[in-house]
Amino acid sequence: MIKKHIKSLNLFSIISIISAILIMMALINMFSNILSPPSDTWYHIKNYLLAEYLKNTFILIFFTGLLSGFLGFMSAYIVTFYEFKGRKLFSWILILPLALPSYIAAFIYSDMFSYTGIFSRTLRSIGINKYIDIMSISGAIVIFSFTLYPYVYMLVKSSLSKNSSLFIENAKLLKAKPLRIFTKIVLPLTRPALFGGVLLVLLETLNDYGVVRYFGVRVFSYAIFDSWFRLGDLTSAVRLSAIVLIIVFILVNLEKILRGRKKYTANVKTKPIIKKQVNRYFEILIIAFLSIIILVGFGIPVTQMIFNFVRTYQVIFELEMIYIIINTVTISLFATVLTVFISVMIINYSRLSNSKLTRAVLRITSIGYAIPGAVIAVSVLIFFVDVDNLLYPIYKLIDGDSKKLVLTTSLAMLTFAYVIRFLTISFNSVESIYDKVGIKYTEAAYTLKSSKLRTLFKIDIPLIKEGLIAAFIIVFIDVIKELPLTLILRPTNYDTIATRVYTYANDEMIQEASGPALIIILICTLMIYYVTHRKRGGKNVR
Amino acid sequence: MYVKLNNINFEYVKNNLILDDFSLEIKKGDIAALIGNSGSGKSTILRILSGLETPISGEVIVNDQILFNTKISINPEKRNVGMVFQDYALFPHLSVKKNIYFGLHGKTKDEKDKIVNDVLELVNLKHKINNYPYELSGGEQQRIALARSLATNPDVLLLDEPFSNLDANLKKQIRKELKQIIKKADITCIFVTHDIEDANDIADEIINLKKTS
Amino acid sequence: MKKILLFLSVFTTMVILTGCTLGTSEGDNTVTVYSERHYDTDQLLFDQFEQETGIKVNVVKASADELINKLETEGEDTSADLLIISDAGRLHLAKEKDLLQSISSETLEDNIPSNYQDADNQWFGLTKRARVLVYHPDRVSVDELSTYESLLDSKWANRIVVRSGSNIYNQSLIASFIAINGEEETRTFINGLVNNFSRDPEGNDRDQAKAVMAGIADIAIMNTYYMGKMANSSDPYEVEVANKLKVFFPNQETTGTHINISAAGVTKHSENKENAIKLIEFLSSIEAQSTFANANYEYPVNPNVEPADLLKSWGDFIAQDINLTQLGVYSSQAAIIMDEEGWK
Ligand SMILES: Nc1ncnc2c1ncn2[C@@H]1O[C@H](COP(=O)(O)OP(=O)(O)O)[C@@H](O)[C@H]1O
Ligand SMILES: [Fe+2]
Numbered sequence A: 001m002i003k004k005h006i007k008s009l010n011l012f013s014i015i016s017i018i019s020a021i022l023i024m025m026a027l028i029n030m031f032s033n034i035l036s037p038p039s040d041t042w043y044h045i046k047n048y049l050l051a052e053y054l055k056n057t058f059i060l061i062f063f064t065g066l067l068s069g070f071l072g073f074m075s076a077y078i079v080t081f082y083e084f085k086g087r088k089l090f091s092w093i094l095i096l097p098l099a100l101p102s103y104i105a106a107f108i109y110s111d112m113f114s115y116t117g118i119f120s121r122t123l124r125s126i127g128i129n130k131y132i133d134i135m136s137i138s139g140a141i142v143i144f145s146f147t148l149y150p151y152v153y154m155l156v157k158s159s160l161s162k163n164s165s166l167f168i169e170n171a172k173l174l175k176a177k178p179l180r181i182f183t184k185i186v187l188p189l190t191r192p193a194l195f196g197g198v199l200l201v202l203l204e205t206l207n208d209y210g211v212v213r214y215f216g217v218r219v220f221s222y223a224i225f226d227s228w229f230r231l232g233d234l235t236s237a238v239r240l241s242a243i244v245l246i247i248v249f250i251l252v253n254l255e256k257i258l259r260g261r262k263k264y265t266a267n268v269k270t271k272p273i274i275k276k277q278v279n280r281y282f283e284i285l286i287i288a289f290l291s292i293i294i295l296v297g298f299g300i301p302v303t304q305m306i307f308n309f310v311r312t313y314q315v316i317f318e319l320e321m322i323y324i325i326i327n328t329v330t331i332s333l334f335a336t337v338l339t340v341f342i343s344v345m346i347i348n349y350s351r352l353s354n355s356k357l358t359r360a361v362l363r364i365t366s367i368g369y370a371i372p373g374a375v376i377a378v379s380v381l382i383f384f385v386d387v388d389n390l391l392y393p394i395y396k397l398i399d400g401d402s403k404k405l406v407l408t409t410s411l412a413m414l415t416f417a418y419v420i421r422f423l424t425i426s427f428n429s430v431e432s433i434y435d436k437v438g439i440k441y442t443e444a445a446y447t448l449k450s451s452k453l454r455t456l457f458k459i460d461i462p463l464i465k466e467g468l469i470a471a472f473i474i475v476f477i478d479v480i481k482e483l484p485l486t487l488i489l490r491p492t493n494y495d496t497i498a499t500r501v502y503t504y505a506n507d508e509m510i511q512e513a514s515g516p517a518l519i520i521i522l523i524c525t526l527m528i529y530y531v532t533h534r535k536r537g538g539k540n541v542r
Numbered sequence B: 001m002y003v004k005l006n007n008i009n010f011e012y013v014k015n016n017l018i019l020d021d022f023s024l025e026i027k028k029g030d031i032a033a034l035i036g037n038s039g040s041g042k043s044t045i046l047r048i049l050s051g052l053e054t055p056i057s058g059e060v061i062v063n064d065q066i067l068f069n070t071k072i073s074i075n076p077e078k079r080n081v082g083m084v085f086q087d088y089a090l091f092p093h094l095s096v097k098k099n100i101y102f103g104l105h106g107k108t109k110d111e112k113d114k115i116v117n118d119v120l121e122l123v124n125l126k127h128k129i130n131n132y133p134y135e136l137s138g139g140e141q142q143r144i145a146l147a148r149s150l151a152t153n154p155d156v157l158l159l160d161e162p163f164s165n166l167d168a169n170l171k172k173q174i175r176k177e178l179k180q181i182i183k184k185a186d187i188t189c190i191f192v193t194h195d196i197e198d199a200n201d202i203a204d205e206i207i208n209l210k211k212t213s
Numbered sequence C: 001m002k003k004i005l006l007f008l009s010v011f012t013t014m015v016i017l018t019g020c021t022l023g024t025s026e027g028d029n030t031v032t033v034y035s036e037r038h039y040d041t042d043q044l045l046f047d048q049f050e051q052e053t054g055i056k057v058n059v060v061k062a063s064a065d066e067l068i069n070k071l072e073t074e075g076e077d078t079s080a081d082l083l084i085i086s087d088a089g090r091l092h093l094a095k096e097k098d099l100l101q102s103i104s105s106e107t108l109e110d111n112i113p114s115n116y117q118d119a120d121n122q123w124f125g126l127t128k129r130a131r132v133l134v135y136h137p138d139r140v141s142v143d144e145l146s147t148y149e150s151l152l153d154s155k156w157a158n159r160i161v162v163r164s165g166s167n168i169y170n171q172s173l174i175a176s177f178i179a180i181n182g183e184e185e186t187r188t189f190i191n192g193l194v195n196n197f198s199r200d201p202e203g204n205d206r207d208q209a210k211a212v213m214a215g216i217a218d219i220a221i222m223n224t225y226y227m228g229k230m231a232n233s234s235d236p237y238e239v240e241v242a243n244k245l246k247v248f249f250p251n252q253e254t255t256g257t258h259i260n261i262s263a264a265g266v267t268k269h270s271e272n273k274e275n276a277i278k279l280i281e282f283l284s285s286i287e288a289q290s291t292f293a294n295a296n297y298e299y300p301v302n303p304n305v306e307p308a309d310l311l312k313s314w315g316d317f318i319a320q321d322i323n324l325t326q327l328g329v330y331s332s333q334a335a336i337i338m339d340e341e342g343w344k
């Protein structure tokens, strides 16, 4: 076993192990705080606030999970199994709500439902003096579900088409019993995808700070910021984070517990599903259902934002805005490339050797997505200050009157945090494509005397290009939308589009926030369009 | 002896020995057949020879060079061992020519072209030089994979179940062709099969593998 | 390998490049301001200051919490000379964290009333805003209104809205009550007020005004400048709200209306202390005060400068007679009792 390590001491293992060590050091630093005795503030939180945080968090994730699961599953099912007008269009625009950050949707909707908003005005004009309050926990559930369901949609849809031939075979066996096919075959086979998608939705929900703070819904992410900033108590913030991690841990393992020892992965050739033609009425019903989802999750708020933008367009046409866009795109590109690069390194490392060390590296480097942004931010900040203190003598050697906080005041800190947080996401797409391609080409290349690095560039990367592009785009979209990390860790005067939107919105200037927000949405929409419309590589893999 | 495996112990999963004190010797220029039931460890032996797997203990020697022992472990890309995989593993994004080029890294373009020409002539597929793998039949793919390996001029050539993916009437013909090609290339070769007929037809020596556990 | 190196080098250079062009250049005659404010008119004032004195102003904008955290982590290394924050409580926090230094300036003593200055001259108020009652004139008559405390009356049950208790504006409001009335009375006040809320706190200050307009409540507790912002909003419907609702300054006969300030303090590790002082002096001067205050529809602190017309139309008012340092002193106590008395 030891030999295996010596053998695998190469670029892959070095980068993987270094990443794992850095991530672990950053996080350990933070969580060692739990060992210190609880402060008075903690007792205060425990006595007056904790019960409410728990209750609200539970309600929020339970119903968001339910609703987003329903929306994502139903839309994926419809698009896969039925033929109707506009199916091709729907199959990609159903992903679009991912381009609309939840916090922006929250700002826009609450504005639309406020006294001066279009909904209330319309209601009043037809004589109904009713006011719909969406700034509540139910409002938050709706906002999260409609902006995040595409995670479920995408995973379920790909799982449905992956298992397509099984459905076809079984459909023949269980002729004309659609309900039985659904409950006996479709549901169990797609359950991992459904749970996986819902899990992603819930992790995003737990990470959110913008929506819950604006709506005044006191859940854990709110509590973490609150105890840190308002009550000025970092250790309590860490304690609360630990509770969130426990919740995340339960969620992650829930599916495994429910599934028991049964395994539902079928590795069969995909065949195109023959889609069912539907009658007129059913067709209208389907189209209405899908349209409502997209309108609520994307169309309506974006239209409102365009109206706002027309009133405040000058906000965007400022020199500063150009810098901000350049900033945003540069850091997002850089962080994304780095994230995808590291994930490729780690996956290669784990592919080529299988030991306790490998598994530990995998575990550590994929923990990030489960940790709320606020917590990562604090950990990374503390870590970087320590590192700078350590490196100070070296800085002084290079430059006599160097500052102490060189790294802490640089973009390195924010980039590092992005990598920690989004490594998991990149992992998942890269890993799934590697699984599909298998290891034989890599091994064949080695037996043709090709070095590891050459093989990576000449063989692996061309073959997994699909997955790399997917990983790149998913991570890029996430980085560009990211808020809590960016707010806390950005260097002096470094604004991204997201922080600018947040600043405007926080200043109660929803109108002005719309312009920059539309830029984020535009960039993300273009990326989604690109992934969904790209011609698959001309040469057949397999 | 030209190819030697001495007292190899190997496991994929802890405490489940696939090879228990396994040894083997092959003379230079021989074609050897490894025969045994499915799951008996035939592929594993080839993978150990090529360096894709690392044994717990034992010794691997080819052409007087120690490729593996308790102190040394040479990575697959540094060994001069060629391998034709069961499903050929031709790189799908590269043309036939580029597939063969791939193993000739570091040579000049003229040298490369000459070798490609030679090996394609050997396997009789010169006219497919610009095709992509998916445009070839199973038999053609196999010969290209063979050519690709031969092009690197290995000390020993390993073939994993070369006939398993071919249909029965093709098999007889290919068997003959294969033997011709290998003899012409004058190379030491080990191939894996579970069919005694294959072995009797082609091999100079037969190594019978009994399942160890 | 070459490709990786190429990739990495291209991207690092890109990052470094943007970092350089967008970073603050540090000349000799400069002053760096960490400011929570981000109004275009501030920049005009800074430009004017540069013209008059030759001192270049670099501005770093972020939220108050971010800025304080940043100052704290940067320590001696900070490039900040001046911290401008819109809340006396947060400035007090900065002082407690030993991030500011005392300065003495006759100009500032002349321009700024003493209760708007820190007791140790570590920070100086520049603009002030009042936290007032905004009511719907069709449903509330002005005679019914008197003090914050009178809002506990059962006749206001289900008729009051205000934003979350975790917001600093409310925290400072309660801190001022603790300073004036003591903890026990303040607890009674919070408890009674919460009982009269027409809904759980949500949204921001403007949302409270809109809720009153919508009939969800009749009285909103909010900052004056939001009425100014709405009256000048790019959204015509917000203008309508601002024109319809009325402002009432409570406690005029008793303890005065709660006010808070935007204030500036020189950082402890400032390398351009003199320049920083000059800048505060400039901002408190007669020529700068009205622009600085009007940017956010606030009241100037300099008694020789008139507020904007809109603000004047609401009438004069008497402010709480406490030194605003008190807002900081009682800030965390306020946070805790608000939780305990159930102000969400
Ligand atoms: N990657 C692996 N991990 C664990 N067990 C393996 C792996 N590959 C093969 N085995 C097991 O090792 C044994 C020998 O496999 P193999 O050498 O492929 O057999 P053969 O080629 O003779 O059919 C089989 O029992 C097989 O199940
Ligand atoms: Fe404000």
Ligand SMILES: [Mg+2]
Pocket (backbone or CB within 6 Å): B042, B043, B044
């Ligand atoms: Mg085999």
